[in-house]
């Protein structure tokens with residue numbers, strides 16, 4: 001494998017204290033008998049990858065899941081020490097996902113001593129009834145306590161996740177949550193609209209009619225209200241669900257959206273890494289016991305172009321036309337004439353980037369389906385990746 005370029009690393013810790021009603025990420029609750037073996041295998045996966053790519057330059061690391069913070073402190077500490085032994089020390093951004101109920105001073109000190117420089121906290125809501133609908137294992141009180149603890153003991157970067165469009169949630173609830181959270185000066189906020197994933201308990205309740213989706217108008221109004229509030233307070237929307245103050249964008253997530261190389265370790269983690277100038281996709285199984293035996297596939301040009309469009313148009317600045325044209329043998333404007341004409345009122349072309357405006361982003365899925373339909377069936381396979389903008 002050629003690794004003369006930066007690679008980001010995602011580590012999936014597949015454990016949660018309790019499963020939330022809406023979540024379809026791969027994780028189990030009550031999995032303590034798996035802790036040590038899974039952590040050891042993750043380290044082994046990373047060691048193997050790095051041993052095969054000795055000139056690797058690690059750009060960002062993101063420990064997610066699952067809930068990494070739910071691991072017992074001593075296990076988490078030995079895991080972070082093992083990571084320290086195999087990763088270079090000059091990682092640009094090192095994030096760990098945490099849940100409010102796990103935050104306390106010794107925990108934060110331990111993260112800092114292992115060079116974690118960004119915490120992403122799953123707040124989701126500060127409203128008790130919204131937390132109850134989501135079946136979160138926390139409370140308003142615990143989250144406020146965690147926020148106070150962060151304010152006193154954490155000087156590094158912070159991101160908060162919030163969910164909107166929860167049944168019963170009003171725009172005023174989310175605005176109040178944002179008002180409280182902004183007092184803690186996070187550099188970054190992710191604002192997700194609740195989605196009903198197949199097979200989750202929340203979707204079952206929806207199907208049974210015990211809960212009801214919020215209307216599309218209410219969903220749009222709630223998201224718009226929050227977007228306006230964040231923008232008025234100095235948070236710039238740089239991706240469909242992500243806002244930051246200047247210089248605080250998530251470097252790691254931008255690697256996904258820009259389709260730059262990343263390696264995923266742990267059950268269900270996905271990698272996209274270069275192999276002979278093509279993109280090699282590796283998907284680790286969503287299965288605790290066999291996750292080391294992943295599936296490998298070279299991504300064909302049609303699918304990989306589609307991924308560039310799906311990811312790139314989520315970004316507020318849009319797709320970098322020159323970069324895509326340097327990877328694929330196409331001219332964007334003549335290939336997608338129909339979509340570009342039909343969406344001309346919502347599209348902007350600025351400094352080499354083609355993007356959707358705010359009302360276009362509201363219809364993102366429709367736009368993506370139109371542009372996907374126009375990908376040439378005879379697109380040649382001679383694409384060349386990665387090239388950086």
Ligand code: SF4
Pocket residue numbers: 015016018019020023024025027065066067099122
């Ligand atoms: S804590 Fe996070 S990963 Fe775990 S079940 Fe809840 S949403 Fe999913």
